[in-house]
Amino acid sequence: MKFGIEFVPNEPITKICYYVKLAEDNGFEYCWITDHYNNRNVYMTLTSIAGVTNKIKMGPGVTNPYVRSPAITASAIATLDEISGGRATLGIGPGDKATFDALGIEWTKPVATIKKSIADMRTLLKGGRLETGAQLAVKPLTEVPIYMGAQGPKMLETAGMIADGVLINASNPKDFEAAVPLIKKGAEAGGRSMDEVDVAAYACMSVDKKTEKAKQAAIPVVAFISAGSPAIVLERHGIDAEKVETIRGALKKGDFGTAFGTVDDTMMEAFSLYGTPDEVVEKIAALAKMGVTQVVSGSPIGPNKETSIKLIGKKVIPA
Numbered sequence: 257m258k259f260g261i262e263f264v265p266n267e268p269i270t271k272i273c274y275y276v277k278l279a280e281d282n283g284f285e286y287c288w289i290t291d292h293y294n295n296r297n298v299y300m301t302l303t304s305i306a307g308v309t310n311k312i313k314m315g316p317g318v319t320n321p322y323v324r325s326p327a328i329t330a331s332a333i334a335t336l337d338e339i340s341g342g343r344a345t346l347g348i349g350p351g352d353k354a355t356f357d358a359l360g361i362e363w364t365k366p367v368a369t370i371k372k373s374i375a376d377m378r379t380l381l382k383g384g385r386l387e388t389g390a391q392l393a394v395k396p397l398t399e400v401p402i403y404m405g406a407q408g409p410k411m412l413e414t415a416g417m418i419a420d421g422v423l424i425n426a427s428n429p430k431d432f433e434a435a436v437p438l439i440k441k442g443a444e445a446g447g448r449s450m451d452e453v454d455v456a457a458y459a460c461m462s463v464d465k466k467t468e469k470a471k472q473a474a475i476p477v478v479a480f481i482s483a484g485s486p487a488i489v490l491e492r493h494g495i496d497a498e499k500v501e502t503i504r505g506a507l508k509k510g511d512f513g514t515a516f517g518t519v520d521d522t523m524m525e526a527f528s529l530y531g532t533p534d535e536v537v538e539k540i541a542a543l544a545k546m547g548v549t550q551v552v553s554g555s556p557i558g559p560n561k562e563t564s565i566k567l568i569g570k571k572v573i574p575a
């Protein structure tokens with residue numbers, strides 16, 4: 257099992273660099289930085305991380321082909337690969353509606369667009385020229401792995417067909433029971449084996465010596481995940497749709513007390529990996545059985561990021 261860690265650049269980059277260096281020192285192999293227009297720039301964050309680390313792989317988790325042209329992303333990831341001494345990985349997904357509405361970007365044909373953008377980036381990163389004549393003057397040090405952020409069935413199949421890995425916003429074996437066969441179907445259609453696809457659980461993680469403390473730290477994140485989850489996912493986990501409606505309404509009004517107070521254990525189990533190190537190790541073993549090959553520690557990581565990164569490094573990541 258590989259271990260990654262995710263950071264949202266919504267706090268000073270110096271602080272994120274500190275956490276990533278700590279993660280590297282504690283055995284994490286991948287660092288994924290989210291990409292939303294309203295946060296700090298993903299590539300400036302990654303460049304700073306490259307400067308303070310020497311082993312951990314890093315990349316956007318995930319960018320999208322609408323806010324930047326694939327040629328701009330290819331140039332950025334080639335530059336990051338050079339700066340980091342060959343440690344760049346690229347995570348790209350279809351992006352999200354809220355972002356494109358806010359930016360006035362038309363979100364059309366996400367599956368077709370992702371396919372084309374990955375093909376174009378691979379051509380450019382190999383030094384090739386696009387039919388438009390675009391060509392990079394910078395080449396990466398290595399063949400940069402391209403991962404896809406994916407949830408929907410077609411996107412998952414596409415990831416199996418063309419991507420080196422897939423980052424799935426999910427923490428529970430039931431989600432991988434549904435996702436892995438779709439990825440496999442895509443891999444087989446693309447003449448590939450599943451061994452070529454790194455299946456990553458991009459999880460809401462919360463680890464602490466005390467189960468209850470870990471749980472309390474994860475509740476706010478689980479409230480937002482529950483509110484953003486489609487009906488098919490709520491049904492899969494037997495989650496009370498009425499409670500989710502209450503959470504959605506409360507979040508909209510900024511009534512976080514009601515929203516967080518409505519989160520129940522079914523939601524916690526469905527949308528987070530929380531508990532003591534031993535409890536989390538058990539949950540990760542269940543994910544491995546479903547074909548997960550990388551666990552990404554996503555927000556909140558724990559009640560205290562620094563303590564939890566060390567705890568995961570010592571007690572969850574095998575020595």
Ligand SMILES: C[C@H](OP(=O)(O)OC[C@@H](O)[C@@H](O)[C@@H](O)Cn1c2nc(=O)[nH]c(=O)c-2cc2ccc(O)cc21)C(=O)N[C@@H](CCC(=O)N[C@@H](CCC(=O)O)C(=O)O)C(=O)O
Nearest residue numbers: 290291318349351365366367405406407408409410411425
């Ligand atoms: C587009 C969407 O794909 P999806 O995989 O479900 O998209 C949900 C998320 O993966 C997507 O919003 C990601 O960008 C969200 N996302 C992030 N999004 C961000 O903007 N920033 C991030 O940092 C980020 C991180 C992230 C990490 C992991 C992860 O799994 C997702 C992450 C979908 O609806 N897919 C369906 C249907 C798509 C479809 O069939 N479309 C047709 C036609 C549609 C049309 O007519 O336009 C087509 O594309 O050709 C499917 O896969 O079956």
